Amino acid sequence: MANYPDDVNPGQFIGSTQIYDLGQANVNADDFTVRLRQNFNNLIFALNVKDSGYYAQEEFVNGQLFYPDYTRSDSATSTPPEFRQVFRKVIEIGTLPNAAGSHPYPHNISGYPAAGATTFIFTRMVGCATDQTNRNAITLPHSSPTLIENIGVSIVGANLILKTGQNWSTYNRAHVVVEFVKF
Numbered sequence: 101m102a103n104y105p106d107d108v109n110p111g112q113f114i115g116s117t118q119i120y121d122l123g124q125a126n127v128n129a130d131d132f133t134v135r136l137r138q139n140f141n142n143l144i145f146a147l148n149v150k151d152s153g154y155y156a157q158e159e160f161v162n163g164q165l166f167y168p169d170y171t172r173s174d175s176a177t178s179t180p181p182e183f184r185q186v187f188r189k190v191i192e193i194g195t196l197p198n199a200a201g202s203h204p205y206p207h208n209i210s211g212y213p214a215a216g217a218t219t220f221i222f223t224r225m226v227g228c229a230t231d232q233t234n235r236n237a238i239t240l241p242h243s244s245p246t247l248i249e250n251i252g253v254s255i256v257g258a259n260l261i262l263k264t265g266q267n268w269s270t271y272n273r274a275h276v277v278v279e280f281v282k283f
Contacts (some may be wrong), residue, residue, distance in 0.1 A: 137208035155190050155277060159209060162188040165178050166223060166281045184281045186223055191276045192261050193240075196229050196268035199249070211282060214258040219283035225260075227276035229268070240276055 152163045167181035172181060189209060197203040212220055228241035240262070242251035248265030253276055255261070260276055 113255045119154060151231035152188070155188070157190050157192060159187045159189040160278065161185045164223075164279070166221070166224060169283075172283075184283075186279050186281055188277060191227075191278060193227070193229070193260075193262065193274035193276060194272070196271040196274050197250075197264050198267045200265045200267075201263070203264065204256075205260045205262070206253060207260045207278065208258075209278070209280070212258070221281040222255060222278060223281060224254070224279040225276060227253065227274065229271035229274035231270045232272055234270065234273070238271065240274065 102173070116141055148163070149161045149165055152160075154160065154162070164186035166186050168181035168183055170181055189206060189207070192208050193205055196239075209220075212218065225241075228237055229240055229242075232238045238251075240251055240254040242249070244250055251268065252263035253260065255278070260278070
């Protein structure tokens, strides 16, 4: 395991070498059991907060933790807030639009209100589109110095919105990954 300065948070890194010399006469079996359980507990904690490499069309907790929201807590009367779970969902777009304009795609995020205030916080929206015929790919959102080539990505109500300035229909495989916090 790497050594970090005291002012750097190493996250959930686990030491790679745990030595138990069980051949010595002075080894305490109870001490060994406690240390072994602590190591298993450290593994469980680290696994539970890992960022999952799983990208699915149904939402799931991805292992990321978002900072605690201290504005929603009265420290004099309640327990301190905790880190919040981040959810991930892949929204399949298919072929990009063949004309300029705003193009809605239902996101089907459970519990997300179609109108009114929301307690959701989006932390990431990123994707990619592939033109399989010409072997080209672009990121979503897409930024270009040519204004009509830009593609915007946003969530508005029950839809993910793509804003395009031209025909992008040669890009026939597209998806957007959204990550969000629920309250």
